[in-house]
Amino acid sequence: MSPVSSSPDALRIPVITIDGPTASGKGTIAQRVADHLGWHALDSGALYRLTALALQRAGGDGQDEALAARLARALDVRFQGERILMGGQDVAGLIRHEAVGNLASEVAALPAVRAALLERQRDFRQAPGLVADGRDMGSVVFPDADLKIFLDADVEIRAHRRHKQLSGKGISANLDDLLSDLRARDARDRGRAHAPLVAAAGAITIDSSRLGIDDVVQQVLGLWSARGPA
Numbered sequence: 258m259s260p261v262s263s264s265p266d267a268l269r270i271p272v273i274t275i276d277g278p279t280a281s282g283k284g285t286i287a288q289r290v291a292d293h294l295g296w297h298a299l300d301s302g303a304l305y306r307l308t309a310l311a312l313q314r315a316g317g318d319g320q321d322e323a324l325a326a327r328l329a330r331a332l333d334v335r336f337q338g339e340r341i342l343m344g345g346q347d348v349a350g351l352i353r354h355e356a357v358g359n360l361a362s363e364v365a366a367l368p369a370v371r372a373a374l375l376e377r378q379r380d381f382r383q384a385p386g387l388v389a390d391g392r393d394m395g396s397v398v399f400p401d402a403d404l405k406i407f408l409d410a411d412v413e414i415r416a417h418r419r420h421k422q423l424s425g426k427g428i429s430a431n432l433d434d435l436l437s438d439l440r441a442r443d444a445r446d447r448g449r450a451h452a453p454l455v456a457a458a459g460a461i462t463i464d465s466s467r468l469g470i471d472d473v474v475q476q477v478l479g480l481w482s483a484r485g486p487a
């Protein structure tokens with residue numbers, strides 16, 4: 258993919274950002290909004306998860322900032338629909354494991370890793386538009402986004418959703434462990450010094466605790482069409 262983010266044209270490509278805590282449903286919602294609009298989607302969390310997987314395979318841990326940043330810069334990744342190819346191997350299932358997610362949250366706190374992934378994320382800004390989901394899409398990566406959503410939900414509800422999602426994929430998980438992992442990850446994502454999880458300036462908060470996915474997708478599309486083209 259060619260780097261287009263710094264050209265004046267790239268600035269005219271519309272972006273919708275959807276940030277929020279883990280398991281808030283933002284990935285599914287971002288993909289559906291993108292499909293509806295015929296736009297590209299960026300699952301930025303996948304890049305942190307891929308970095309974590311590469312680090313795990315290299316025998317490193319969350320303290321190894323230089324190695325993690327080097328691996329992040331060198332990630333050989335291709336997104337093909339549901340498939341995520343790293344070095345030619347489909348790792349879409351592997352990166353969803355909780356151990357990888359927890360290590361992703363650790364590497365995401367490392368400034369050199371965030372710097373290594375910044376331009377790579379901006380390169381996803383391609384015509385006709387991009388829906389990007391993550392933690393800092395509206396605050397750091399695409400501060401000029403046309404519409405910024407902050408998607409929140411109660412932690413217990415998110416733990417139940419994650420449990421259901423993992424069981425659906427045949428990955429066994431204990432609900433209490435998931436709940437404490439989510440709480441720890443929330444604390445780390447919100448408390449870190451670099452690009453913490455926050456509602457970006459101008460973001461509209463949607464609490465999805467009592468909303469279905471379709472309701473949230475409709476709300477986002479409604480906000481987009483109410484806003485109109487730039």
Ligand code: DC
Pocket residue numbers: 279280301302303305306358361362363365366390391392393394442446
């Ligand atoms: O959205 P996710 O659970 O797949 O993200 C995995 C981890 O990556 C999450 O714990 C925090 C980190 N992350 C981040 O720091 N910034 C982003 N834009 C996306 C994810």
